[in-house]
Amino acid sequence: MNQPRPATRSRRLARWVDDRLGTAYLATKALRKVFPDHWSFMLGELSLYSFVILVVTGVYLTFFFDPSQAESTYRGSYEAMRGVEMTAAYRSALELSFDVRAGLVMRQIHHWAALLFVATMAVHMARVFFTGAFRRPREINWMVGVTLLILAVFNGFAGYSLLDDQLSGTGLRIGYSIALSVPLVGTWLVSLLFGGEFPGPDIIERLYVIHILLVPAVIAALIGVHMAILLRQKHTQFAGPGRAEGNVVGERVWPTYAAKGLGLFFLTTAVLAALGGLAQINPIWIYGPFDPAEVSAASQPDWYMGWLDGAMRLIPPWEVRAFGYEVPNPFFPGAVLPGVTFALLYLWPFLEARFTGDRSEHHLLDRPRDRPVRTAMGVATIAFYGVLFLAGGGDVLSTTFGVSVNAVFQAFRVLLFVLPAASAWVAYRLCRDLAQRDPAPADDGSVAMTALAGVAEDGRDQDDRAGHDGPEAQGQAVGKHH
Amino acid sequence: MDDIEPAATEEDAAPRAAAGERVVIAAFTASMAAALALAVVYWRGGQAQLEGVLLAISLGGIGVGMVVWAKRFLPSGEITEERGRMASTDDEVASFTHAFEQGEQAIQRRALLLKLLGGAVGALGVAALFPIRSLGPRPGRGLFDTGFRNGTRLMTVDGRSVRPEDLSVGGVVTVWPEGHVGEPDSPTLLVRVDRPELFRRPTRTQWTVEGIVAYSKLCTHTGCPVGLYQSRERLLLCPCHQSTFDVVEGAKPIFGPATRPLPQLPLGLNQAGELVSTGDYREPIGPGFWNRRR
Ligand code: HEM
Numbered sequence: 001m002n003q004p005r006p007a008t009r010s011r012r013l014a015r016w017v018d019d020r021l022g023t024a025y026l027a028t029k030a031l032r033k034v035f036p037d038h039w040s041f042m043l044g045e046l047s048l049y050s051f052v053i054l055v056v057t058g059v060y061l062t063f064f065f066d067p068s069q070a071e072s073t074y075r076g077s078y079e080a081m082r083g084v085e086m087t088a089a090y091r092s093a094l095e096l097s098f099d100v101r102a103g104l105v106m107r108q109i110h111h112w113a114a115l116l117f118v119a120t121m122a123v124h125m126a127r128v129f130f131t132g133a134f135r136r137p138r139e140i141n142w143m144v145g146v147t148l149l150i151l152a153v154f155n156g157f158a159g160y161s162l163l164d165d166q167l168s169g170t171g172l173r174i175g176y177s178i179a180l181s182v183p184l185v186g187t188w189l190v191s192l193l194f195g196g197e198f199p200g201p202d203i204i205e206r207l208y209v210i211h212i213l214l215v216p217a218v219i220a221a222l223i224g225v226h227m228a229i230l231l232r233q234k235h236t237q238f239a240g241p242g243r244a245e246g247n248v249v250g251e252r253v254w255p256t257y258a259a260k261g262l263g264l265f266f267l268t269t270a271v272l273a274a275l276g277g278l279a280q281i282n283p284i285w286i287y288g289p290f291d292p293a294e295v296s297a298a299s300q301p302d303w304y305m306g307w308l309d310g311a312m313r314l315i316p317p318w319e320v321r322a323f324g325y326e327v328p329n330p331f332f333p334g335a336v337l338p339g340v341t342f343a344l345l346y347l348w349p350f351l352e353a354r355f356t357g358d359r360s361e362h363h364l365l366d367r368p369r370d371r372p373v374r375t376a377m378g379v380a381t382i383a384f385y386g387v388l389f390l391a392g393g394g395d396v397l398s399t400t401f402g403v404s405v406n407a408v409f410q411a412f413r414v415l416l417f418v419l420p421a422a423s424a425w426v427a428y429r430l431c432r433d434l435a436q437r438d439p440a441p442a443d444d445g446s447v448a449m450t451a452l453a454g455v456a457e458d459g460r461d462q463d464d465r466a467g468h469d470g471p472e473a474q475g476q477a478v479g480k481h482h
Numbered sequence: 483m484d485d486i487e488p489a490a491t492e493e494d495a496a497p498r499a500a501a502g503e504r505v506v507i508a509a510f511t512a513s514m515a516a517a518l519a520l521a522v523v524y525w526r527g528g529q530a531q532l533e534g535v536l537l538a539i540s541l542g543g544i545g546v547g548m549v550v551w552a553k554r555f556l557p558s559g560e561i562t563e564e565r566g567r568m569a570s571t572d573d574e575v576a577s578f579t580h581a582f583e584q585g586e587q588a589i590q591r592r593a594l595l596l597k598l599l600g601g602a603v604g605a606l607g608v609a610a611l612f613p614i615r616s617l618g619p620r621p622g623r624g625l626f627d628t629g630f631r632n633g634t635r636l637m638t639v640d641g642r643s644v645r646p647e648d649l650s651v652g653g654v655v656t657v658w659p660e661g662h663v664g665e666p667d668s669p670t671l672l673v674r675v676d677r678p679e680l681f682r683r684p685t686r687t688q689w690t691v692e693g694i695v696a697y698s699k700l701c702t703h704t705g706c707p708v709g710l711y712q713s714r715e716r717l718l719l720c721p722c723h724q725s726t727f728d729v730v731e732g733a734k735p736i737f738g739p740a741t742r743p744l745p746q747l748p749l750g751l752n753q754a755g756e757l758v759s760t761g762d763y764r765e766p767i768g769p770g771f772w773n774r775r776r
């Protein structure tokens with residue numbers, strides 16, 4: 001470890017590349033980036049890793065999966081389904097599970113990774129929300145993040161709808177009916193999407209292109225944008241000794257942070273591999289091939305669709321009828337609710353700025369307790385969607401606890417409003433108490449003064465223009481460019 | 483500026499380092515062993531659980547090794563960097579504007595040209611939307627009609643016709659119009675209730691035969707098959723969102739999100755004593771849509 005390094009082959013290669021691209025300058029800059037450290041800053045990273053795993057396992061699945069609704073017969077090694085007529089999609093998914101070596105592990109890792117992808121994204125978003133990291137100048141990245149969440153949820157749905165088993169067919173049928181319920185254009189919409197009336201001849205092939213190409217490409221591009229903006233704006237940090245609005249206190253990317261990050265990637269993959277091997281998920285051979293005249297009781301979607309499923313169940317039997325036209329009931333929980341949800345998410349940074357009148361730049365994070373109103377609203381939101389999520393399993397709860405379905409759903413309808421209000425109140429009081437007992441560490445004034453003075457003097461972000469913070473690095477940069 | 487410190491102080495450095503190195507060595511070795519075992523398992527035919535576990539160990543070994551390595555042996559310590567500001571200075575904005583507006587010749591009708599460019603691009607965009615039409619047929623009468631006609635025999639999934647006596651009291655069976663068995667838009671439920679005298683409006687009793695009533699099996703909420711019949715309460719339950727329909731009262735929804743009754747199919751008997759429809763449903767079956775009542 002301590003010997004002087006000889007001009008190894010790798011160094012010669014690096015030199016070769018540098019001669020042609022001048023990479024040393026950029027690479028140095030990247031290695032020297034400073035990142036503040038906090039456990040909660042890892043959540044976004046986990047999301048990124050899950051996406052990488054989705055792509056790797058997904059590509060493997062594409063080699064064997066056949067996204068076709070053509071009639072086909074299973075002849076593989078799973079006894080119970082041998083000789084059964086089914087679509088090629090379902091047949092190839094069965095083959096992936098029983099006849100392709102390592103196919104089942106890959107399928108299950110893919111599915112577990114999808115659950116983790118959306119989960120870590122949602123929790124990451126909650127972190128950003130409760131700490132106020134979405135405030136100026138980070139509104140754009142907040143909106144990029146909301147878009148990523150929508151795409152991830154959508155692609156997950158598209159993914160498990162491909163297999164054409166009983167569960168996925170039921171999900172698609174509900175999706176079809178929601179699209180059909182859209183005023184004016186609903187009937188056209190479903191005809192163009194499904195290629196005709198449900199189940200339509202084309203939906204699986206189309207979802208396939210969307211699932212493996214379109215949405216992942218957009219997600220990858222947006223992740224790139226997300227990271228680029230993060231690098232440009234630098235990470236936020238919590239207040240503390242030496243930390244101020246004008247500086248970033250943390251570890252350099254290279255080598256420790258990078259090594260830990262890479263290690264974390266391997267650990268994430270390890271957990272998903274263990275789940276993929278040991279924890280059965282989406283056992284399509286139990287659900288059977290899709291039959292539009294049958295549905296299994298207690299079908300539950302993936303967790304990230306649960307809130308929509310719950311809303312579909314909790315809504316009272318209302319619809320709008322006028323002048324011989326109608327807006328059917330599923331439109332409200334199925335289209336209006338997600339529309340409003342995501343619109344509010346997109347707009348939140350601007351709404352908050354308007355309410356608080358605070359439009360200044362922030363790089364220091366809030367402690368949730370110091371922003372009791374925001375925290376209470378966030379908690380209420382989580383409670384609201386949490387109740388919807390639980391209502392998605394209302395029938396299961398009813399049979400498990402022997403309570404009538406009717407009672408369960410009436411209770412959920414009350415809870416849907418009472419629980420958010422109550423939890424908001426509790427959160428608000430808790431924040432006030434906590435904040436009183438433990439006042440906020442202020443922006444470290446001394447540092448702030450020098451940091452701001454530094455900015456004021458040369459009027460510029462030294463680091464980002466020249467690319468470096470150490471004197472010797474500065475020298476290199478100059479040498480490179482002149 | 484370089485306030486990076488070595489990971490450990492002098493006196494406890496050696497034993498800790500040795501322990502750390504042992505962990506890293508163990509982790510990487512375990513990883514390698516698991517990877518080899520994984521290859522063997524795959525080679526010998528594969529086994530999902532083992533594959534998952536071995537993959538987890540080989541990945542986890544690398545992960546643990548790297549994290550321990552990073553934490554124990556790589557420099558740690560905080561660096562303070564200035565953040566700089568986001569917005570550009572006025573000078574920079576000015577020089578950008580200058581650079582951007584370079585080189586335009588004096589044109590007299592600049593506004594007009596810009597509008598035309600916008601118009602051309604817009605028109606192209608609109609034209610590019612038209613091929614979307616190729617994705618599917620015009621929504622036609624299919625949403626309104628099913629295969630039932632006057633005199634169509636009702637067939638079960640295995641293609642047999644149904645006589646009233648085939649249905650036990652409290653029993654249900656799913657049928658399709660003859661020639662359309664299994665088609666997704668016409669599954670229909672035949673229900674034989676125990677006490678036909680309970681039938682009341684909006685059930686049309688003249689459309690029932692010997693206590694047998696036929697309703698569309700597709701839920702009026704989002705079209706799931708309404709598969710569960712509780713014969714004691716004479717209720718049909720939809721498993722998707724728990725809409726509940728009262729069989730003796732025109733399959734009117736009494737619970738859940740469904741807003742409309744399941745449409746009733748007019749039933750009759752043919753000369754052979756088989757159940758037939760005496761016409762199609764009088765309204766579209768399944769989930770609602772904008773112009774459903776047109
Ligand atoms: C945005 C990220 C993605 C999400 C959230 C996601 C999610 C899912 C889910 C939940 C399934 C059902 C898995 C099952 O139970 O079998 C699935 C299936 C599938 N996915 Fe993805 N996926 C993503 C990206 C990809 C990519 C990038 C590819 C390929 C390039 C891919 C290829 C496939 C294939 C071929 C299937 C069907 C085969 C099968 O599962 O048997 N996915 N996806």
Ligand code: FES
Nearest residue numbers: 701703704720723
């Ligand atoms: S589809 Fe029957 S209740 Fe929703």
